[in-house]
Amino acid sequence: MKTRARLADVAAAAGVSTATVSRALSHPEVVGEETRARVMEAVQATGYRINAAARDLRQQRARSILVLAPNLANTFFSRIIAAIQEVAGAAGLTVQISDSRAEAARLATLGHDGRADGIILLDGSLDPEMVRGWPLPMVELCEWNPAYDLPGLAIDNEAAVALAVEHLADLGHRRILHVAGPQDNVLGTSRLTGFWQAVAARGVEGLEVAGDFTMRSGAQAARNWATMPDRPRAVFAASDECAFGFMSECAKMGIAVPGDVSVVGFDDVDFADRYIPALTTIHQPRARLGRRAAESLIAALTEGRPLPRKRELIEAHLVIRGSTSAAPR
Numbered sequence: 001m002k003t004r005a006r007l008a009d010v011a012a013a014a015g016v017s018t019a020t021v022s023r024a025l026s027h028p029e030v031v032g033e034e035t036r037a038r039v040m041e042a043v044q045a046t047g048y049r050i051n052a053a054a055r056d057l058r059q060q061r062a063r064s065i066l067v068l069a070p071n072l073a074n075t076f077f078s079r080i081i082a083a084i085q086e087v088a089g090a091a092g093l094t095v096q097i098s099d100s101r102a103e104a105a106r107l108a109t110l111g112h113d114g115r116a117d118g119i120i121l122l123d124g125s126l127d128p129e130m131v132r133g134w135p136l137p138m139v140e141l142c143e144w145n146p147a148y149d150l151p152g153l154a155i156d157n158e159a160a161v162a163l164a165v166e167h168l169a170d171l172g173h174r175r176i177l178h179v180a181g182p183q184d185n186v187l188g189t190s191r192l193t194g195f196w197q198a199v200a201a202r203g204v205e206g207l208e209v210a211g212d213f214t215m216r217s218g219a220q221a222a223r224n225w226a227t228m229p230d231r232p233r234a235v236f237a238a239s240d241e242c243a244f245g246f247m248s249e250c251a252k253m254g255i256a257v258p259g260d261v262s263v264v265g266f267d268d269v270d271f272a273d274r275y276i277p278a279l280t281t282i283h284q285p286r287a288r289l290g291r292r293a294a295e296s297l298i299a300a301l302t303e304g305r306p307l308p309r310k311r312e313l314i315e316a317h318l319v320i321r322g323s324t325s326a327a328p329r
Contacts, residue, residue, distance in 0.1 A: 005046040006303050013042035018302075019295050023090040064094045065297060066116040068107075070123040070143075072099045074241075075269045076286070077122065080141065083290030084120060091298045093117075100126060111136040118297045121150070124186045137300050137307060141293045142284075143186055144311055151307040153293050153314060157187060160282045160316040161194030162201070164236045164264045167280070167318055169202045172327035173234035173262065176204060179211040179221040179246060181238035188213070191238045191266065207232060211242050218245025225261075226253055233261050233327055240265035240272050240281055247275070247323065258325035268319055277322035284316050 011018045016035060024031045024039040031039070042048075065088055069077050085095045096116060100107065100123040107126065111119070111134040118136050124143035131138075131148050140152030168176050178195045181188025192208070199206035209224055211217035218237055222245070225231050237243035243265030247257045257263050257277055265272065265281035272279040292314070300307050 005048040007048070008299060008303060009046045010039065010042045010048045013046055014038040017295055018299050019087045019090050019291070022092070022298075022302075062115055062117050063092065064096055064116050065118045065120060065294070065301075066096045066098060066110075067120045068098055068100045068123055070100050070125065072097065072102075075271075076239075076267050076284075078270065079286040080122070080290035083287040084294040087291050087294035087298065091302065093298065093301075108133075110134050117301050120293050120297060121148075121152075124148075125184065137297060139293045139297045139307065140311065141289060145186065149309070151296070151309055152311040153289055153296075154311060155284055155289075155316040156313045157190040158194030158197060160266070160284075160318075161191050161236070162198040163316075163318040164266070164282055165195065165198035165202060165204070167320065167324065168234040168236065168262060168264060169204050171234075171262065171324060173232070174204050174327070175207065175230075175232035176234045176236055177207045177209065177221075177225060177232045179209055179218060179235060179237040179242050181242075182212045183210075185213075188238060195236065205232075211238060213239040213242055215241050215245030215248070218242035218247075219249040220245075222246045222249035222253070222255075226250075226255065231261075234264075234324075235261055236264045236266075238266055240267045240269045240279060243279055243281070243323075244275060247277075247279075258323055260328075262324040262327075264324060272319075273321060275323075280321045280324040281319055282316050283319045285314060289314060 007018050007021055011021045021039050024036050067081060067084055081097060088095045108130055119138040120141055121138055122141050122143055124145040128147035138150050140150045142154050144152050144154055180192045183189055196206060209221045211221055235246060237246055243263050247263055250257055265279050268281045268283035272281050
């Protein structure tokens with residue numbers, strides 16, 4: 001008996017993503033002529049029934065996916081959510097966005113009310129027993145919690161931190177201060193671990209002060225740093241917001257960045273290149289992460305494919321801008 005062609009078969013034959021195939025079939029006007037032609041040739045070659053995806057979606061309860069983020073005021077999430085909405089819209093799905101901290105009271109019943117068909121989870125600090133009780137397909141994104149036992153996508157935080165330390169060491173800095181993230185958060189702990197591994201591997205001295213990813217904690221770290229009798233001339237902050245807070249406080253104290261201290265952040269948020277000085281930082285491919293998570297979840301919803309039981313690591317890279325310079329003699 002011949003197996004019915006799936007959306008993924010068309011995508012493979014055309015050499016495009018499943019989201020592109022869905023766009024070409026449901027909204028051909030937004031797809032380039034060459035791509036549209038390749039998709040239609042693949043449809044013919046595979047014998048795919050164009051209404052199969054629509055029928056599969058109709059079997060879902062809500063034609064909607066839910067994105068749960070821990071702090072929607074954080075600009076880090078903007079590009080991720082925009083990419084998820086783009087992919088979901090092309091597949092005929094709506095996106096609900098909720099703040100997992102602000103709506104904590106209703107999370108226990110999540111997935112039982114028929115309002116969503118799947119979840120993209122950006123918060124690794126929720127109660128694992130509660131998360132495992134949600135009866136919907138889920139993908140973790142950026143943050144993760146091994147106790148959830150979910151598929152997911154994230155960057156390799158420890159490898160990314162090593163890029164920041166290497167850059168500062170290459171500039172001649174022999175003492176580097178890390179303004180750490182919260183240690184009850186997997187990103188804070190993994191970046192701290194990566195920092196100590198990287199300074200040991202490079203043979204430079206590392207120092208650590210506590211932080212929590214916020215501008216406020218970065219400003220406090222700058223005040224603490226300014227009182228050090230032999231303060232290091234290089235700082236790696238666990239987030240861009242923390243780095244902005246550090247640099248802003250330095251400006252208030254008349255301390256020049258990068259003349260008196262070089263600063264590296266983490267995330268490459270949208271205005272990192274507009275800050276003065278522009279921030280050297282680790283770039284997270286946020287749009288790519290959002291697209292990949294949405295495509296993976298939607299493929300499971302529309303084609304009934306099981307999600308992979310593993311976390312995929314995606315490479316980040318360092319963007320060098322004006323906040324770092326050679327160590328003073």
